[in-house]
Amino acid sequence: MNVLTFNNPYEPAIRRALSQIADPGRVRVLFICLGNICRSPAADGLMHEVVASHHAENRWEIDSAGTGGYHVGDLPDPRMRAHARQRGLNLTHICRQVRESDFDNFDLIIGMDESNMRNLHRLAPTPEDEDKLLPMAAFFGSYSRHDHVPDPYYDGAQGFETVLDILTEATENLYDTVTAEI
Ligand code: 4NP
Numbered sequence: 001m002n003v004l005t006f007n008n009p010y011e012p013a014i015r016r017a018l019s020q021i022a023d024p025g026r027v028r029v030l031f032i033c034l035g036n037i038c039r040s041p042a043a044d045g046l047m048h049e050v051v052a053s054h055h056a057e058n059r060w061e062i063d064s065a066g067t068g069g070y071h072v073g074d075l076p077d078p079r080m081r082a083h084a085r086q087r088g089l090n091l092t093h094i095c096r097q098v099r100e101s102d103f104d105n106f107d108l109i110i111g112m113d114e115s116n117m118r119n120l121h122r123l124a125p126t127p128e129d130e131d132k133l134l135p136m137a138a139f140f141g142s143y144s145r146h147d148h149v150p151d152p153y154y155d156g157a158q159g160f161e162t163v164l165d166i167l168t169e170a171t172e173n174l175y176d177t178v179t180a181e182i
Helices: 011-018 039-053 078-085 114-123 157-181
Strands: 027-033 060-066 108-111 133-135
Touching: 011 133, 011 157, 027 039, 027 114, 039 060, 039 078, 039 157, 078 157, 108 114, 114 133
Parallel strands: 027 060, 027 108, 108 133
Antiparallel strands: none
């Protein structure tokens, strides 16, 4: 669903971010969370699936990174990998930390929660680079009662399932919105 077709409080931010897409033939999106072992690698894996289902792999570049560096070099959290695998999704991303050059190499930089967004605003080299920043909540549809993707790290199994449910819808909405609007 194109999230600009309903009254979306994030509309101005979404339109600003879409105007930062340098080449509509190649959309470069980076998902960000704190650890880059739970939420953002799941968003990364799900977005790859959405893009593949539309045979649009050559039009999208997708990656993820963490604001923190505690898990650099690691595969995603074993719990996240197990929950994703139950849905047929294999998560193989290797954790890395976000860096300033990501603002040159990506058009849209999408944070999972407000703390991620604050850290990204601090890291952005220029105001134009800040325009690339969006919270994942901008793409929530039926989950719009949530205002962020909750951190599942200290949660039980249900936390991981909720994150996967939210991100499944949000990545589809991101794809639909970008393809409809650019
Ligand atoms: P993520 O979850 O930000 O979704 O990858 C976390 C992973 C690790 C930690 C916190 C959150 N940690 O504190 O190590």
